[in-house]
Each structure stands twice: as structure tokens, then as C-alpha cells.
Amino acid sequence: xxxxxxxxxxxxxxxxxxxxxxxxxxxxxxxxxxxxxxxxxxxxxxxxxxxxxxxxxxxxxxxxxxxxxxxxxxxxxxxxxxxxxxxxxxxxxxxxxxxxxxxxxxxxxxxxxxxxxxxxxxxxxxxxxxxxxxxxxxxxxxxxxxxxxxxxxxxxxxxxxxxxxxxxxxxxxxxxxxxxxxxxxxxxxxxxxxxxxxxxxxxxxxxxxxxxxxxxxxxxxxxxxxxxxxxxxxxxxxxxxxxxxxxxxxxxxxxxxxxxxxxxxxxxxxxxxxxxxxxxxxxxxxxxxxxxxxxxxxxxxxxxxxxxxxxxxxxxxxxxxxxxxxxxxxxxxxxxxxxxxxxxxxxxxxxxxxxxxxxxxxxxxxxxxxxxxxxxxxxxxxxxxxxxxxxxxxxxxxxxxxxxxxxxxxxxxxxxxxxxxxxxxxxxxxxxxxxxxxxxxxxxxxxxxxxxxxxxxxxxxxxxxxxxxxxxxxxxxxxxxxxxxxxxxxxxxxxxxxxxxxxxxxxxxxxxxxxxxxxxxxxxxxxxxxxxxxxxxxxxxxxxxxxx
Numbered sequence: 001x002x003x004x005x006x007x008x009x010x011x012x013x014x015x016x017x018x019x020x021x022x023x024x025x026x027x028x029x030x031x032x033x034x035x036x037x038x039x040x041x042x043x044x045x046x047x048x049x050x051x052x053x054x055x056x057x058x059x060x061x062x063x064x065x066x067x068x069x070x071x072x073x074x075x076x077x078x079x080x081x082x083x084x085x086x087x088x089x090x091x092x093x094x095x096x097x098x099x100x101x102x103x104x105x106x107x108x109x110x111x112x113x114x115x116x117x118x119x120x121x122x123x124x125x126x127x128x129x130x131x132x133x134x135x136x137x138x139x140x141x142x143x144x145x146x147x148x149x150x151x152x153x154x155x156x157x158x159x160x161x162x163x164x165x166x167x168x169x170x171x172x173x174x175x176x177x178x179x180x181x182x183x184x185x186x187x188x189x190x191x192x193x194x195x196x197x198x199x200x201x202x203x204x205x206x207x208x209x210x211x212x213x214x215x216x217x218x219x220x221x222x223x224x225x226x227x228x229x230x231x232x233x234x235x236x237x238x239x240x241x242x243x244x245x246x247x248x249x250x251x252x253x254x255x256x257x258x259x260x261x262x263x264x265x266x267x268x269x270x271x272x273x274x275x276x277x278x279x280x281x282x283x284x285x286x287x288x289x290x291x292x293x294x295x296x297x298x299x300x301x302x303x304x305x306x307x308x309x310x311x312x313x314x315x316x317x318x319x320x321x322x323x324x325x326x327x328x329x330x331x332x333x334x335x336x337x338x339x340x341x342x343x344x345x346x347x348x349x350x351x352x353x354x355x356x357x358x359x360x361x362x363x364x365x366x367x368x369x370x371x372x373x374x375x376x377x378x379x380x381x382x383x384x385x386x387x388x389x390x391x392x393x394x395x396x397x398x399x400x401x402x403x404x405x406x407x408x409x410x411x412x413x414x415x416x417x418x419x420x421x422x423x424x425x426x427x428x429x430x431x432x433x434x435x436x437x438x439x440x441x442x443x444x445x446x447x448x449x450x451x452x453x454x455x456x457x458x459x460x461x462x463x464x465x466x467x468x469x470x471x472x473x474x475x476x477x478x479x480x481x482x483x484x485x486x487x488x489x490x491x492x493x494x495x496x497x498x499x500x501x502x503x504x505x506x507x508x509x510x511x512x513x514x515x516x517x518x519x520x521x522x523x524x525x526x527x528x529x530x531x532x533x534x535x536x537x538x539x540x541x542x543x544x545x546x547x548x
Contacts, residue, residue, distance in 0.1 A: 040295050040311065045071045045415070047143050048233040048286040051470065052245060055333040056260020060230075061290040063311075064143060064415050064474065066298045071142040075413040079132045082406075086126075094126040103386065103406040104134055139410030140477065145227035147419040155423025157199040159463045161185075162426065162450075169460040170450060179446040182430075182438060190511040191519070192437040195427055230419045230472075233285045242282065253278055260333070262314070265289065291315065292329060296340055296474045298415060307340035308474075319434065324498070326434050330467075335425060337434065337471045345478035346408040353404045353481040357397060368395040383481075400481075407479050414477035425469030429453060435497045439513040441538055501541030515540055 044063035051058040066074045086094045086102055099105040105126075162170055162178055170178075185197045231238050246258045253276035256266045267273075268288050269281050295309040307325045310317060315331040328337045360368045370393055373384050387395055387403045422428060429449050430438050438446070453461045497514055499506045506512075508520050516539040521528045531539050531547060 043069060044295070045142055048290065049145065049417075050231050050233060050238070050242075050285070051334075051336070051419075052229045052231060052241070053260075053333050053468070056246065056258075057242070058292070058331060058334065058336070059285065059288065059290040060472075061286075061293040062143075062296060062417070062474075063294065064296045064298065066413065066415075066476070067301055068297070071413055071415060075135060075139060075142065075410065076132070078409050078413060079128065079135050082131055082135070083128050086131075094131075096126065099126050103389075103403040104131070104138070135410045138407060138479075139414050141414065143415045143417065144477075145230045145232065145417045145419065147225060147227040147229060148421060152421050152423025154195070154199050155426055155469075156463070158195075158427045159424075161198055163463075167460075169462045171460040172451075172458060175447050175450040175461075178450060179443050182446060183443060191517070192439050192511050192513050193443070194437045195431075198427060198438075227417075227419050229421070229470075230417065239279050239282050251276075254282070289314075291331065292336065294327075294338060296415075298340065298474065298476050299342065307342060308338050310338075323434075328434065332467075334468045334470055335428075337422075337428070337469070339434070339471070339473050341473060341475040343476060343478070345412045345476040346405060349408040349411075349479045349481065350401060350404045353400055354397065356481065357395075357400050366396065369393060404479065404481055407481075411477035411479040416475050416477050418473040418475065420471040420473065422469040422471050424463060424466040426463075426466070428469055429466070433497065433514070435513075437513065439515065440517060441513075441515055441536075501544040502547070505539070505541060505544040516544070 040063045044065045047062045047064070049060050049062070051060060064071060082102065082104065083094065086099055159170075160166075162174060162181075164174055164177070164181065165171075182193050182198065186193050187197055231241060235241075242254065242259075243252065246254055246260075248258050255276050256263065259266070259277065265288055266277070269277055269284055271281055271284075272278075290312070291314045293311040293313070295306075295311055297305060297307050300307060305324070308323075308327050310327050310329065313329050315329040315336070317327060318330045318335070319326065319328040321327070325342065326337070326339045328335065357368060360372050362372050370384060373395070384395065385391075387399055389399060389402075428434070429452070430442060430446055432442050432445070432449070433439075442449075450461065451457075453466050455461075455465060497512055499509075499512060500514060501509070505516065508516050508522055510520060516528075517537065518525070518528055521539070528539065529535075531543055533543050533546070
């Protein structure tokens, strides 16, 4: 259906051509060539980790930066700013009394009734080292690993939807009918089928349920857990975990067959050439060439800068390398997708806190009192008093904003590496551009995509036929006032496409799938056919950019 628009406005928009930077394979290669892993590691927080697959561990090396610098450097700069802010009299020292003006040191601990003891406490000075320790405690590890506790449940549900006869496999007839079936799942009629539409989430908690019970139930569904499959090589108990998982003959050593590494990689660690890796040799894992080496920029200074760069890989890159925030690499034992979510984590924390504040301000008078605060259990444990710096028994929006801003900065200097087990990747197979939706262009390729999973032409595809899929998402840490952590979504961390093409194209592409269909196009059919140069029924951003 064509929405009305005057031809004059259409032609005006059509002439407003805007160039958009795209991350082509050539530009990625040039970027990698000019930024070796050695030079990257000098300005990045570098971590080596093992993804503990059943066939053997996959060695990942990650160079993480924030605004082009190390996470620890960004945290140190924040400590310097805090010190200068608290040092009101500029004498280079911070008293306890001065420190209590900051949410970093505010406490609900009651002061002593002894005036003399209070005077002694207030006379103590806080050194920069103590501020740094507080910021480290509140911000946590600069790089932390978490994983989705729901495993591949979402992928299983997607497979079940495709397996319409419930036989446990997708036969050629089901593959052929899959596109029509999936198209019917477009409940919001945006002409794209999202992961949530294929795999509907569980119902929202009953709003009449007490807040504590709602939060506990939500936590059970979507809370992250410390990653068991992704382990840092510096972890003291890593070698014990490797033996427990891979030492099949229980001789206290790992041979090449047990650990599943390539011959050359195994030899590089086997210092005594006994064809086994002992504990001493395993401590040098980080010295070996990794299976995948990445450069991750959490907050690019230039919005055109890549957020995900593949520096080296022993696998095959299978995405089209056109996205600055995404890469997908196929190894013999698994397909690993990598994405980086760009967010202003302090602003995100503030928005979430203010939303809760408005809900708590039942009478709408612009502040939250102790009675209203009792709706949230955490306030009963001293949070109210910590935010209420002036002690008037009222929380105003300005107090809440200040508290969240100061507390949010330490977390924002950290990186959360979220590992999602996406099962055998049936939805990912259909969602070729990894934006979490099956577009109309992708819908036409559904049968072809499913057939590519066949072990032999004409065969049915069992759920376990495709190799395992995992998704690594890098995101800045975020302070959450009314939760214990920055909870990831229950579903895989899909990345929305950045708008592309000229302005007129972006405005017509209302569902942001990167294509204009005739239904979306706001102009004559003759113009549509002229712009659609390859005649596939869609205008993509590249075709739109050619219009002069």
C-alpha cells in the first residue's frame, strides 16, 4: 500500500543524496593491516580466554578499548576527576567530611553519638589510593565474562516451529513450506519476522504481584551467570578445569587428541616434546597463536570507526564484512558470532532509574518519601539514606540523578563479555545479516538457507546436524540502581542495522531492513523500476546512492 506523498516532495527527497560510510572487506583489511595485534595491545586491555567446546577449547584473544584507550586508563582518569571534585579547598587532601558529599562514600551507617569519636573520624584524610580502591570495588573487573543461563532453548523452540510434523527433523517439504509459514508469524505487520515472533517470550509478570516477587521471578528468567564455558587463561583453576573436561584417560596430561588442537599449535606448547601437555606447559597457553584475535572498541570517537575487527583467525569468516559492529567466523567445531553493542551506559542507567523514580512517586509531587520508597525492598537496606545526601527524608530527581551519574561512571569503565549459547543456529541461518529479523529478502532465501544445512542433497535435517553456534557480545558495564547487574536479554544479542543510504531512502525504509519494497516506496512505479537496477523487486542502499 502506497502512502500519499506529493510528487514534488518525493522528487525533492530523491535529490537529497547523502553518502554513507560502509565497512567493506577492503577497508577492514586495510584497517587490520595498519593496526597489527602488537600495536593494538599497547593501547588496549588484552585478554586471552578459552571457549570450552566439547571437541576442544577455542583460544580467543581480545583487545578491548574505550574511546581509543585502555579501560584501566579511563578508570584512572575518572579517579583523578573525583579527587579534584572532592578537594573543595584545593589543598590536595580530602577529609572524611568532604568525602561524604559524594555518592561514592555516602553511607547509611549511623554516626556515633560520641562527639569526640566523630571528630576523629572526620579529621582522617582520604588518599587517592582509597578512592581508586572504592572505584575498583564499585566498577568491578575491567573485563568480566557472563553467559546466558538459558542455553539453546530459544534455538530449540525455533526448530520446533519449523518442524511442523514434530518428526524431529526438517524434511525437504517442510523446508519448501518454511517461508510461507514464517511469513504468517509477522504479528506486528512490519514485513520482518523477529526472533521474538518466531520464539515468543514468556508472559510478563503479573503487575499485581509484590515487587520483590516480580524481581525474583524476572531474575530467574533472565539473570546472567558467571561464564562456565568462557574462561580467562589467567584463572588459577583453569588447568584443573581443562583436565576435568578433556583428560579422558585420567593420566594427568593432555594429548593432542584429547585437547583437539591443531598439530602445530600443540607442538608450540609441548616444550619437552613428549606429545603431552603437563601443568607447566599449559600455563603458557597465552603464548600460543590464538584461534581468533579481535580488536573491540566499545565507544568509538568517530562513529565510522569499526567496533569489531578480526585481526587474525584460524577459521573462515562467513559474514559479508559490511557491518562495523559484527563478525561471524566458522571453525570446524563451532560458528562464533561477535558483536559490540554501542550504548551510553551512564545515560542508560539514569533513564532506567528515573523511570523507576516516576513509578515510585505515587502522588506525583516531584519527590519520593520514605513511605513511597517502601515499595522497593532495596530502599529498606539503606539506599534511600545514601541518595538523600541532605537528610531531609525526601528524594528529589536531582539527587537521584547525581547519585546515578557518580555511581555509573565506574561501571562504564568496564567491559562485559556476554556469551550466548545459540544452539545449532537455525534462526541465525535464516537471519543472514544478523539483525534479529528475517526480512522479505531473507524470506525468499529460507528454503535455500535450510537446504545448505543438509549433509547430502535431499536429506532431512536433524536438529543436531548443524555445528554449534555461539554469540559473543561486548558491551560497556552499566550501573543499575534497582537491580544487581546489567541484565542481558533472554534472547541472543542481535544487532540492529545502522541506517544506510541517502536520507530519502532511510525515511521510506520504515522497518529499517535495508531494502525498499514497492509497498514502502513513496513514488511512481516507473521511478521504482528505474532505481531497482537489478530488477529483484527491492531497492537497496547501494542502488539508492546511485540516484543523481
